[in-house]
Amino acid sequence: MRQGEVVLETRGLSMHFGGVRAVDRVDFALYENELRCLIGPNGAGKSTFFKCLTGQLRPTAGSVVIRDIHVTEREPFEVAALGVGIKTQVPNVFEGLAVEENIWLSARRWHVPARARSLTAETLERLRLGDIRTSPVGRLAHGQRQWVELGMVVAAEPWLVLLDEPAAGMTHEETVRTAELIREINRTATLIVVEHDMQFIRMISHLVTVFHEGRILMEDTMEAISADSRAREVYLGHRA
């Protein structure tokens, strides 16, 4: 699994909010074509970690390097321009716009009109959003909104994809479909997926990083983590 080049690396990455150390001196490395899962209890700092990676937050200390480029001080749109797609924990979509326009706005950012149109059509089909393509996203059910956001990420054809709880609030079937989709994305892209659902993680991932109180507790396969007493303790109350 650990082969090829490191495409994303953080060194001593810290994000403090007043006294809260949401992310605390994290050294993290992601290899090309990996599908990494990030788990950890509520408030472990997973989302904050993602925000630091994508320029949404300026880290208090440390650095983020994506493909040899220092992005620590960059704006989110500049990080996106490197080919990084992110799905946020709380869905960020264009509520008042139709599903297809949401997707089109993503595809059109990087492509000429004709290609953007065909890419939009492809993405709608791939995510099975064809039937609702003219509905405003604000009227959709939660699971569908998640997929619209996923569609926006996919339509940009990123090579690095960060997904923050992509299956949250989904039915079992939707979750299975999302897992399929993530594996499909992984054929052409490197991914980090934050999830709480252990079943889901078993479906998709090999290597899992456990966050706890802003730090990396351990990094191993799901089997090893399930067997580990520290990890179980941290996750007490969660399905493991």
Added chain:
Amino acid sequence: MTLARDVRGMLAVAAVGVLFMLVAPSVLELFTIINLTTAIALAVLALSLALIWGYGGILCFGQNAFFGIGAYAYTIAAINFGGSSWAILVAILVAVAFAVIIGYVMFYGRVSDVYLAVITLTVSLILYSLIRRTSGPDYKIGKSLLGGFNGITSPPINLPWDSSFVLFPEHVFYVAMGGLILAYLFTSWLTRTHFGRVCVSIRENELRAELLGYDVRFYKLAIFAVGAGIAGLAGVLFCNGVGRVTPDVFNLYTSALTIIWVIVGGRGTLIGPILGAFGLFYLTSALGTQSTVNNNLVLGIILVVFVLGVPKGVIPTVADWIAARRSRRALRVRERRMRMRRTRGGSGAGVGAGRGSPDGTGAAARASE
């Protein structure tokens, strides 16, 4: 399909405008036409705010700053140049340049929406008090005195190729109406371009637009500058309609009025605020001729009624209502067809269709909400 209907609507509006432009001078009195010119200028101002607030999501409380700058720049330039054509261009460019400067500070400094409203309003009020203090012979730009609170007499527009041929008020009406129609077509087109859709997406969700790779600051600045240019054009038309420019273009009343036109007419449409400006212009001039009720009180009441009762504004509310009716009618047609099929078809198919119909009803009702 929907886009085609959209474009047809835009062209229909423009056609009505052209028709009005051609017919009005021959059926209306000169006094009415002169008055209309002023109303048209204000409608262009409303359009500029409709663009940047309704589509760009930028609540600029001092949109009239660019309007006033346009009027002053035109007047001063026309006096100095001895002609109007370059003065119009100068007026628009000065308004745009001013917007780029304050817009750069606000958008690249990531000022929040509330502060943006406050800053733009403050800018307008500062201009108001500055320009009011410019009475006397010391305050002049080139050949033009600034005139303090009395303002400056604005030279009327002349033919582009002959600066000695000055347009009569009825001709200025054509210019104003032409300006409004062109500005409307331009903004309608702009809101359909990739640029325009990105601006709308920023209005919907700034973070998402940024994460898709759009430089939000740049788009906001750009649409803000375009809006300022249109407001500058409105200023040019306004001082031509009134015949002079005074510091009142910068006052709080004008700031508030511009916002009210957009709220009443409806955000997210272009025609709404245009009609809002016309409607309230005639309402306030009708109220101006009597003295039983206070003008500002009526405007205040209108604002409150709309904010509480018709928050989307007139045009979007009417459009929703028509859409709801249309989908109800489509539903009835579908149900009738279904019933006919049921009576004609066999019992097995009939049960299937009957079961299908409540589902269809639910979905359509939801869609029409």
